Amino acid sequence: MTPRIDVSETILESIRTALDEKLGIPSDEVHLESRLKEDLGLDSLDLVELLTAVEEQIGSPLNDDLVPHLTTVAKVVELIAERTAALPPVSVE
Amino acid sequence: MTGRRVVVTGLGPVTSIGTGAHDFHRAQLKGVSGIRAVTRFDASDLPVRIAGEVDLPAEFAPTRRELLATDRCGHLAATAAALALADSGLDLKEEDHTRIGVVVGSGSGGSASLENGVTAMLAGGPRKLPPRLIPMAMVNSPAAHVALKHGLLGPCSAISTACASGAEALVAAHQMIASGEADVVLAGGAEAPLTSLVLGGFARMGALSLRNHEPEGASRPFDSARDGFVLAEGAALLVLESAEHASARGATILAELRGYGRSADAHHITAPHPEGVGAGRAVTAALRSASLRPEDVSYVNAHGTGTAFNDASEARALHRALGAAAGCVPVSATKSMTGHALGAAGAIEAVASVQALVHGVVPPTLNLDSPDPAVGLDLVTDAPREGRITSVLSNSFAFGGHNVVLAFTSV
Numbered sequence: 001m002t003p004r005i006d007v008s009e010t011i012l013e014s015i016r017t018a019l020d021e022k023l024g025i026p027s028d029e030v031h032l033e034s035r036l037k038e039d040l041g042l043d044s045l046d047l048v049e050l051l052t053a054v055e056e057q058i059g060s061p062l063n064d065d066l067v068p069h070l071t072t073v074a075k076v077v078e079l080i081a082e083r084t085a086a087l088p089p090v091s092v093e
Numbered sequence: 094m095t096g097r098r099v100v101v102t103g104l105g106p107v108t109s110i111g112t113g114a115h116d117f118h119r120a121q122l123k124g125v126s127g128i129r130a131v132t133r134f135d136a137s138d139l140p141v142r143i144a145g146e147v148d149l150p151a152e153f154a155p156t157r158r159e160l161l162a163t164d165r166c167g168h169l170a171a172t173a174a175a176l177a178l179a180d181s182g183l184d185l186k187e188e189d190h191t192r193i194g195v196v197v198g199s200g201s202g203g204s205a206s207l208e209n210g211v212t213a214m215l216a217g218g219p220r221k222l223p224p225r226l227i228p229m230a231m232v233n234s235p236a237a238h239v240a241l242k243h244g245l246l247g248p249c250s251a252i253s254t255a256c257a258s259g260a261e262a263l264v265a266a267h268q269m270i271a272s273g274e275a276d277v278v279l280a281g282g283a284e285a286p287l288t289s290l291v292l293g294g295f296a297r298m299g300a301l302s303l304r305n306h307e308p309e310g311a312s313r314p315f316d317s318a319r320d321g322f323v324l325a326e327g328a329a330l331l332v333l334e335s336a337e338h339a340s341a342r343g344a345t346i347l348a349e350l351r352g353y354g355r356s357a358d359a360h361h362i363t364a365p366h367p368e369g370v371g372a373g374r375a376v377t378a379a380l381r382s383a384s385l386r387p388e389d390v391s392y393v394n395a396h397g398t399g400t401a402f403n404d405a406s407e408a409r410a411l412h413r414a415l416g417a418a419a420g421c422v423p424v425s426a427t428k429s430m431t432g433h434a435l436g437a438a439g440a441i442e443a444v445a446s447v448q449a450l451v452h453g454v455v456p457p458t459l460n461l462d463s464p465d466p467a468v469g470l471d472l473v474t475d476a477p478r479e480g481r482i483t484s485v486l487s488n489s490f491a492f493g494g495h496n497v498v499l500a501f502t503s504v
Contacts, residue, residue, distance in 0.1 A: 024157035046162075048224035062218065 008032075011077045018053035031075045038060075040073075050076065058083045094352045094382050096271030100504060101323060102344045103332030104183025105173040105281070106444045108431045109325050110452035111283050112153070113176050118448045120430065121456035122477045126309035127431050128323050133287040134205075139154050140297040145325025145432025147232040151414040163224055164203030168262070169328035169437075170235035170283035171242055177279060181332035181429070183502035185243060191313025194275040195240045196265045198282035200436035202232035202251075205288045225420060228446030234497070235283040241332070245443075247275045247276035249255050253436065256396070257491035258282050258498055259329065260439025264353045266333045276338040281440030290470070292324055298363070302398060312433075313460035314397035315404050315424035322398040325432030329440035330448070348447045351385075351502040354378025360496030364402050365490055369410030372396075372488070375496035376414035379486060383500035391482040392455050393445045396490045397426025398433055407488065408468040425473040429459035439489035443499055450503050 016027040023046050029039075036042045042050065047067045055062050058080055070076055106112065110120035120127075121386045127145040149155075153172040155163065163171075178185070184191075206229035213221045216497065228234060233251035240249040246354040248269055252261045259282025266280035295301050302321040304311035305440045312323040339346050356378065358371035372442025380387065396407055415470065427438075427445045434441055436456040449455055487499040 022161065023157075026160045045224040045228070052220070052224075055220075 008077050011080045014057050014078055022049050022053050034073045098336035099267045099270045099333050099350045100336050100339050100346045101331055101348045101447050102334055103117050103177040103337050104444045106329045106441055107169050107173045107328040108378055108441055109147055110430050111428055114180055122458050124457045125385055128308040128311055133369055139256035139293050139299045142305045145387050155329035164206045164229045165285035166203050166283050170197055170239055170313035173328040173330040174239040174279055177332050178206040187235050190244055190246040192243045192276040194278040195249040196244050196262040196280040197233055197238050198436045199232050199284055200250040200255045202234055203230040204220040204286055204291045206230040206290050208290050255491035255493050256435050256438055256496040257489040257495040258436035259496040260489035260497040263366040265349050270335050277334040279330050280333055282437035283437045284437040285326045287326050290488050304393050310460050312397040312399050312429050314429050315465055315472055316461050317463040317465050323432040325434040327437045327441055346448045348501045349504050352379055352383030352500040354498045356496045358463035363492045365406040369406040372410035373413035373495045375498045379498035379500045385484055387415040389484050390422050392449050392485045393422055393424045394442050394487040395424050395426045395487040397428055421471055423455045423473045424470045425458045429481050442487050446485040446501050450482050450485055453482050454463025
């Protein structure tokens with residue numbers, strides 16, 4: 001039996017890493033329900049930076065039109081999950 | 094000089110020899126060098142591997158978020174602003190912020206950010222350009238950063254005339270206050286040029302000292318053994334305000350920015366006029382604007398870079414403008430200690446000039462072991478010189494032929 005971990009938890013961790021490395025936001029401040037602008041203090045330029053980081057996560061380019069849809073961490077998780085749906089589910093041995 | 098009187102009430106130096114008015118002044122009088130082997134980036138493949146680096150005190154160290162969103166140039170400017178405001182005793186909560194301006198000069202703004210952007214693009218294409226590249230690199234970034242940080246709502250601008258930027262910023266601030274456009278202006282310069290592109294570029298011009306083996310002895314203005322200037326990072330902002338505003342709030346007035354003189358060489362893009370004609374005209378204009386005679390000048394804080402071209406031209410300019418008085422006015426060069434912080438230099442040296450007035454001491458010039466006999470000035474060499482100081486000229490002469498001379502007087 002292979003233990004499975006929640007895909008969204010893995011994506012959340014990768015977003016935490018991106019926010020920390022690219023924007024200097026401590027990971028413990030980042031939760032699924034965090035609002036990017038109001039709670040984490042991101043501005044429009046930070047959102048472009050985040051979009052670029054998401055691109056790196058999923059390995060394919062994203063349209064800049066997506067920036068206005070990046071409102072909460074959960075939305076970003078959803079975006080990555082959608083774009084990586086074709087990939088096999090994440091699992092650990 | 095017409096219009097309202099403009100006084101200095103706060104000093105915020107951030108230099109390789111000391112940060113804050115007290116530490117900077119003490120270091121000048123001790124005659125210490127801020128020049129060392131470069132640590133801010135790997136300079137091992139450059140012909141010049143020494144510079145004046147600033148060690149920001151822990152309380153001014155940028156947060157990780159600020160490090161990623163603002164260039165070093167902005168951090169230096171923000172530190173200088175906080176220090177200058179604290180030194181002035183200005184209580185921003187009591188002030189009309191629309192009457193407070195900002196002018197920060199810089200030669201090149203966020204050089205490291207620009208260089209990082211180029212590197213990212215070459216490695217991964219334009220999509221990899223950081224979205225903050227432009228706001229981090231732009232030359233007005235330090236000025237905007239200071240206004241943002243303190244919510245200052247008056248005129249806010251940046252001035253870029255290479256090594257005269259910091260002095261030129263004080264002129265702009267003077268004009269804002271004298272004309273009534275602002276009551277208080279935080280003014281000066283900031284520069285963060287310690288990147289492979291900028292250090293390498295100046296080295297390629299042959300402008301820099303190659304004394305890598307002897308960093309502390311490398312910056313030697315007016316010395317026979319000089320071999321070029323030493324690049325440095327740094328910033329300084331001064332709080333300038335109208336004399337009425339300063340008096341009304343009971344501020345300690347350190348000095349008056351009594352006048353200034355400016356001119357262009359229009360001679361060569363980097364070399365100063367060999368006879369110091371343009372620089373001399375700027376000195377004369379500063380004297381006139383401050384209603385001073387040559388014999389009234391108690392001290393000249395020289396541009397004094399330690400290049401053969403500058404030193405010869407500056408000496409001739411002083412002889413030209415001050416006549417017989419040139420041989421008996423004490424002259425010293427701050428860059429012998431701090432190195433040359435380009436667009437910040439004029440402001441750092443304005444701080445040194447005001448401190449000489451306040452304390453009645455001319456700081457020494459480091460490494461002036463064998464003064465160039467052709468200079469013919471009363472150079473203050475290895476020890477501070479005490480005396481009655483009532484008026485000081487601070488020279489800044491830039492690549493591009495921009496000449497700015499500030500005249501400070503005691504009050």
